[in-house]
Amino acid sequence: MTGFQELGGKAVVLDRANVDTDQIIPKQFLKRIEKTGFGKFLFYDWRYKAEGVPNEEFVLNKPENQGATILIANENFGCGSSREHAPWALLDYGFKAVIAPSFADIFKQNCLKNGILPIVLQEEEVKLLIAKGKEKAMILHIDLVEQKVTNHEGFKATFPISDYWKTMLVNGWDEIEITLQLDDKISAYEQANNL
Amino acid sequence: MGKSIVDKIWERHIVHKEAGKPDLLYIDLHLVHEVTSPQAFSGLRMKNRKVRRPDKTFATMDHNVPTINRQQIDDQVALNQMTTLEKNCREFGIELAGIDSPEQGIVHVIGPELGLTQPGKTIVCGDSHTSTHGAFGALAFGIGTSEVEHVLATQTLWQSKPKTMKLEINGVLANGVTAKDVILYVLANYGIKFGTGYVIEYCGDVIKNLSMEERMTICNMSIEGGARAGLVSPDETTFSYLRGRKHVPKGEIFDQYVENWKSLASDEDAEYDKVIEIDGSDIAPMVSWGTNPSMTAKVDGSIPTEAECATELEKESLARALAYMGLKEGQKIQDIKIQHVFIGSCTNSRIEDIRAAAEMVKGKQVHPGVRALVVPGSQFVKRTAEEEGLNRIFEEAGFEWRDAGCSMCLSMNADVVPSGEHCASTSNRNFEGRQGAGARTHLVSPQMAAAAALNGHFVDIRNLNKVEVL
Numbered sequence: 077m078t079g080f081q082e083l084g085g086k087a088v089v090l091d092r093a094n095v096d097t098d099q100i101i102p103k104q105f106l107k108r109i110e111k112t113g114f115g116k117f118l119f120y121d122w123r124y125k126a127e128g129v130p131n132e133e134f135v136l137n138k139p140e141n142q143g144a145t146i147l148i149a150n151e152n153f154g155c156g157s158s159r160e161h162a163p164w165a166l167l168d169y170g171f172k173a174v175i176a177p178s179f180a181d182i183f184k185q186n187c188l189k190n191g192i193l194p195i196v197l198q199e200e201e202v203k204l205l206i207a208k209g210k211e212k213a214m215i216l217h218i219d220l221v222e223q224k225v226t227n228h229e230g231f232k233a234t235f236p237i238s239d240y241w242k243t244m245l246v247n248g249w250d251e252i253e254i255t256l257q258l259d260d261k262i263s264a265y266e267q268a269n270n271l
Numbered sequence: 272m273g274k275s276i277v278d279k280i281w282e283r284h285i286v287h288k289e290a291g292k293p294d295l296l297y298i299d300l301h302l303v304h305e306v307t308s309p310q311a312f313s314g315l316r317m318k319n320r321k322v323r324r325p326d327k328t329f330a331t332m333d334h335n336v337p338t339i340n341r342q343q344i345d346d347q348v349a350l351n352q353m354t355t356l357e358k359n360c361r362e363f364g365i366e367l368a369g370i371d372s373p374e375q376g377i378v379h380v381i382g383p384e385l386g387l388t389q390p391g392k393t394i395v396c397g398d399s400h401t402s403t404h405g406a407f408g409a410l411a412f413g414i415g416t417s418e419v420e421h422v423l424a425t426q427t428l429w430q431s432k433p434k435t436m437k438l439e440i441n442g443v444l445a446n447g448v449t450a451k452d453v454i455l456y457v458l459a460n461y462g463i464k465f466g467t468g469y470v471i472e473y474c475g476d477v478i479k480n481l482s483m484e485e486r487m488t489i490c491n492m493s494i495e496g497g498a499r500a501g502l503v504s505p506d507e508t509t510f511s512y513l514r515g516r517k518h519v520p521k522g523e524i525f526d527q528y529v530e531n532w533k534s535l536a537s538d539e540d541a542e543y544d545k546v547i548e549i550d551g552s553d554i555a556p557m558v559s560w561g562t563n564p565s566m567t568a569k570v571d572g573s574i575p576t577e578a579e580c581a582t583e584l585e586k587e588s589l590a591r592a593l594a595y596m597g598l599k600e601g602q603k604i605q606d607i608k609i610q611h612v613f614i615g616s617c618t619n620s621r622i623e624d625i626r627a628a629a630e631m632v633k634g635k636q637v638h639p640g641v642r643a644l645v646v647p648g649s650q651f652v653k654r655t656a657e658e659e660g661l662n663r664i665f666e667e668a669g670f671e672w673r674d675a676g677c678s679m680c681l682s683m684n685a686d687v688v689p690s691g692e693h694c695a696s697t698s699n700r701n702f703e704g705r706q707g708a709g710a711r712t713h714l715v716s717p718q719m720a721a722a723a724a725l726n727g728h729f730v731d732i733r734n735l736n737k738v739e740v741l
């Protein structure tokens with residue numbers, strides 16, 4: 077994973093609450109054994125009608141939303157199944173950040189581990205972004221170091237992130253590598269507990 | 272101040288602690304299945320890493336195995352996933368209950384059954400229903416594939432301590448009200464994110480009186496309320512379930528284990544970040560009518576109306592759910608007709624569930640036009656049921672009797688509900704498309720599912736002697 081300090085790009089609005097990971101990537105696509113190539117199946121049942129015909133009504137299929145890298149959604153995004161195929165699909169499609177008033181726990185972790193930024197903003201702030209984003213395509217700028225989301229029209233909001241994850245993402249560190257440096261401690265724990 | 276069971280398990284598992292970081296926790300048991308593991312093993316291979324403790328890792332295949340004609344697997348992509356797991360287990364030295372193993376089954380059914388699940392353990396699996404194992408007083412939660420790789424390589428995980436919630440259910444459950452109804456009632460009243468950021472400890476008289484199978488049903492659906500883990504302090508019920516199981520020590524060592532397990536139970540004066548109290552006597556048999564598990568009503572109730580919605584968002588969600596489900600606001604639950612019945616999944620496929628359902632269908636017939644399936648949670652459950660003659664009860668009533676697997680819980684294999692049709696299902700998720708594109712799922716207890724199979728619609732099993740059962 078490569079580290080980053082800021083992100084910028086087109087934001088697309090998915091004005092739904094409780095979007096579960098079954099919707100983000102339906103189960104028929106979980107049989108693959110790779111991490112890549114899931115982007116074309118993202119939101120499959122919403123994005124396509126029967127027999128794979130694109131549903132033109134769906135936000136991701138609108139011409140003005142092509143090339144979006146930031147997804148804005150409503151509360152409890154990513155609930156349900158722990159499938160990491162959900163962030164893999166978002167990433168493969170091109171999303172680098174998701175903004176919502178709240179996320180499900182496992183999904184949030186899964187995003188962080190794949191370098192997708194799950195940004196929690198206040199409900200009012202998300203509402204504002206959703207309203208604006210529905211009017212016309214919107215460019216957002218995200219500063220991870222400063223923990224800020226801004227745009228050229230004066231929108232400005234701050235988001236929380238733990239120092240731990242900020243450091244990991246900025247540096248693009250591999251968590252396993254870091255843990256393996258603590259190998260002695262793990263062995264000591266195993267010995268002390270007869271494991 | 273006293274400690275809760277979560278505090279105690281947490282403290283005992285800290286390998287490394289450092290300000291500004293999550294704690295590094297030791298993982299006692301890592302369960303692995305075919306769908307969420309292949310990329311983790313590839314990751315290890317790419318970096319030339321080993322599995323640190325294959326002896327604390329156990330694998331099975333459950334999600335996309337066929338539940339019929341197992342020798343002949345047509346789905347090549349699914350087959351590839353299964354053989355990949357076999358290969359990975361062989362290469363990394365992990366014990367596997369493969370498709371032909373007498374121990375094969377849904378990962379959350381076989382863990383407890385084999386005695387791998389024990390009080391005080393930290394247990395993880397690349398599956399959100401790992402919370403099931405919390406019924407034994409273990410801290411058990413679902414993880415993503417990156418975390419699976421991390422646990423394989425290090426036998427640890429970086430975790431921030433979650434908040435704790437005490438969910439106390441007192442009183443007595445009415446006849447016909449099951450553990451499944453308890454958890455559906457909780458979700459109907461508190462929604463699908465009340466548990467986000469928490470570990471839920473279930474307690475109170477109702478929980479104390481439940482069997483291990485019933486406790487598992489409740490802990491299983493903690494994640495449906497947003498909680499990564501849910502647990503119950505271990506007690507005599509827990510110990511007697513575990514005694515004599517394959518991976519549980521015997522004799523004197525068992526007694527020593529029990530002493531240690533007893534010390535894990537939450538102290539009387541333990542403090543929690545949140546407390547919820549529920550009156551068990553208010554719970555009725557529950558039926559979900561919508562597209563998430565909180566969209567659930569009592570069987571003698573009806574679907575809410577738009578006028579009852581508190582917010583715009585709720586109104587929209589109701590409209591969207593009703594459009595998907597092909598139902599109307601205010602419609603009576605008992606008027607919903609069903610075409611499919613699925614008795615199975617890690618929520619309700621244990622021997623007690625199968626027995627309870629068999630009791631309902633004994634000597635009766637499945638309603639014409641209903642297709643009904645019983646999929647035992649493990650091959651062990653299947654054999655036990657067959658020894659008791661339960662398979663014959665089901666088959667004579669017109670049910671199909673299958674091999675163990677996740678089956679129609681998520682319909683990754685060939686067990687699918689056709690678009691637009693309604694299924695009374697003992698599983699845990701009624702999301703859009705969960706049981707097949709356009710499929711309409713209603714979550715219920717095994718008894719309610721069985722009664723629905725006989726009647727072609729939902730019936731209040733509390734009044735069964737008054738209902739004309741076909």
Ligand code: SF4
Binds near residue numbers: 377616
């Ligand atoms: S039975 Fe359903 S919920 Fe349980 S592990 Fe299998 S797919 Fe997941």
